[in-house]
Amino acid sequence: MTETNNQPDPRLAAFEDKVANDQRIEPKDWMPDAFRKNVLRQMSQHAHSEVIGMQPEGNWITRAPTLYRKVVLLAKIQDEGGHGLYLYSAAETLGTSREDMVQALHDGKAKYASIFNYPSLTWADIGMIGWLVDGAAIVNQVSLQRTSYGPYSRAMIRICKEESFHQRQGYEATMKLAQGSAEQKAMAQDSLNRWWWPSLMMFGPHDSESAHSGQSMKWKLKRESNDVLRQRFVDQTVPQAELIGLKIPDPELKWNEERGSYDFGEIDWDEFIQVISGNGPCNRQRLQHHIRAKKEGQWVRDAMHAYELKRQARDAA
Amino acid sequence: MNQQNLPLFEVFIRSNRGLDHRHVGSLHAEDPAQAMDYARDVYLRRSEGVSIWVVRSSDITASQESDVESFLDPMDDKPYRHATHYKLPKEVDNM
DSSP: OOOTTOOOOHHHHHHHHHHHTTOOBOTTSOOOHHHHHHHHHHHHHHHHHHHHTHHHHHTTGGGOSSHHHHHHHHHHHHHHHHHHHHHHHHHHTTTOOHHHHHHHHHTTOSOOOGGGGSOOOSTHHHHHIIIIIHHHHHHHHHHHTTOSBHHHHHHHHHHHHHHHHHHHHHHHHHHHHHTSOHHHHHHHHHHHHHHHHHHHHTTOSOGGGOTTHHHHHHTTSSOSOHHHHHHHHHHHHHHHHHHTTOOOSOTTOEEETTTTEEEOOOOOHHHHHHIIIIISTTHHHHHHHHHHHHHHTHHHHHHHHHHHHHHHHHHHO | OOGGGSOEEEEEEEOSTTSOOEEEEEEEOSSHHHHHHHHHHHHOTTSOOSEEEEEEGGGOOOOOGGGHHHHHGGGTTOGGGSGGGSOOOGGGTTO
């Protein structure tokens, strides 16, 4: 871009025109560097979240209460790995590599959803993650199906199709506990108490405080604001909790007739900042596990590569 | 030159921004650039799309219909992968 002659860049005008007309931006289109950076940050963060999110659930595979719950959990975690792949691939259309994105994660330069820095302490947490965490993710992802970057939008459409199973199995598992013995119900309630607020934090800071929101909304990378999405999640989730006799841990939660929405209490933003700054209960563990898994899997990639070289040599002979 | 000796290319068209490229057919050409010109002339005479991909047919690895059972089958016995498998009370069934 040449700023020297003060001529407006015609490519920028064409780009802004496409965004204004709800056209998707496609990989080979010209786009401002800041847009490229912004969409890449958002997609890499989203991809890392899918993959890191496999850890709290993976914690319960060997301890699932029945074989049925175990195969369901395995199928769900397998989906999350696939979602990570869709998103890394979509991000790679911007000219970066998955290797670079993973390196940025390991170097602490790239983030992932703060929620996965909380531990999954009981079996009830597995149901709660599906119901609340995937539920919150769906609210966000449905909105992102209309994001302005084409490959991101298409990845979201694919992911949303698969995500509904995740939330439903989570709610169903929670419902079974809530309808079970007094101990099981107490376990479900304890889990809700621990996951409710972190789930609300998933939508990010208030609109007035959000560092990237304004620009992302202007470019239609984000289609709805953090607070709007958070409210939608609260409004849909409260009746779901009531139906199975669980109590949302918020004394200020109250139906507001005038707004046609629930009023709810303030998030503990100090906790949010602590967790996104690396000081949540499991931040180090999550990252170290990812680094270790990559290292321990290296021999498999090496073996596959050696086999491929051998095959090529044999074919050439 | 005998046209049958020209390599075959598969043609994919993106009908509109935001949509996936879809396979529309194939054609013979000397090289990718020529295939691109032909694809434009043959498949895009009526604004059918905004973007074209051409790829040598020989570069496509395809699954075999006869392998379906062993290669694609394992989904049928896993109904729990589908959202409809989970029975929820009607008040929350739109989840």
